[in-house]
Amino acid sequence: MMPAETEARLVSRRHAVAWPAIGAIAACVVLLGMPFVFSGFQLFQVSMTLVYAVALLGLNILTGYSGQISIAHGAFYALGAYTSAILMEHAGLPFYATIPVAALVCFVTGFLFGLPALRLEGLHLALATFALAVATPQLLKYKALEPWTGGVQGIFITQPVAPAGVPLSADQWTYFTCLVVCVIMFALGRNLVRGRIGRALIAIRDHSTAAAAMGVNLAFYKSVTFGISSLYAGVAGALSCIVVQFVAPDSFGMFVSIMFLVGIIIGGAASVSGAVFGAIAIEFLPNLTGAISKSAPWAVYGVVLILIIFLMPGGVAGAVSRQLRRLREPSGAS
16 A cells, blocks of 8 residues: 555646646647737737747846846847848848848847956946947937938838738738747747756856856856847847837837846746746736826836835746745645
8 A cells, every 4th residue: 555645745746747738738729829819909919928028038048047237138129120120121031031130130249249348247237238228229310320220210111921821810920920939039048048058157147256267268158148138139129020010219218128127027037937927017017007097107017016026026937936836845745
């Protein structure tokens, strides 16, 4: 006869294995079914949530895992969007061909920006990235670049349509495009942070001197991480230009970079799933607070953020992780 305690532990382990599988299946059903349930503005919001999730994952790799503070991701987000828009508008490239180009341009720009930033840490690095975020919208309005960027008027984008024979509307096709790219970027990001590079980044974040003593090349990893993080922001920017169908300098102001930082704090720093929760928050939380108070929505928004910080210091992902650990623990275990 099997002891009751041992049997309870085996049952608990079976449940622990089953919960992630059930969650993954449910998520797939929801994600694949959304475009056939939602339409118009609702589908636009869901598509933008996927876009923000990609951008937040890139920022989380930089800030959450390596500990480098950046307030410039709105700038790289804008660079990706404009690269894609310019290639479609002036070079006639299909949207799908512009994503790798936007990713490469943002990676190189982020890597080069990260090189001089190696000497900066903490608030000094934040100030340097702040300067880039402030300058980018003004550079996009520069008269010499107007033939390419459209100046203050921006660029209107024609939304891609589904290939012939595919029974999807333009909005549905755009959603599935964002979903596929998002899944690919999350799979790559998950492998990155769980591998050797991820361990090196955590070592740099926790104690850079000790990491250097163990043979971690600080300059290389910091610069490459800045480039990878910028690449994610660029891919998100490229996706946003077909979802919004318009790019303009004022759409990428300082608020975008701050919004991304708020997103990783709400979702949970150093967490891949935290990027998803943060994206949901920055897309839907302002609308929710506006519905609560039409006279002072940002006051309500601030109160909600304070409550989240106090009640969930590890973000939503941290709170969910704690609850899952409790479910996995055998009942009656000490």
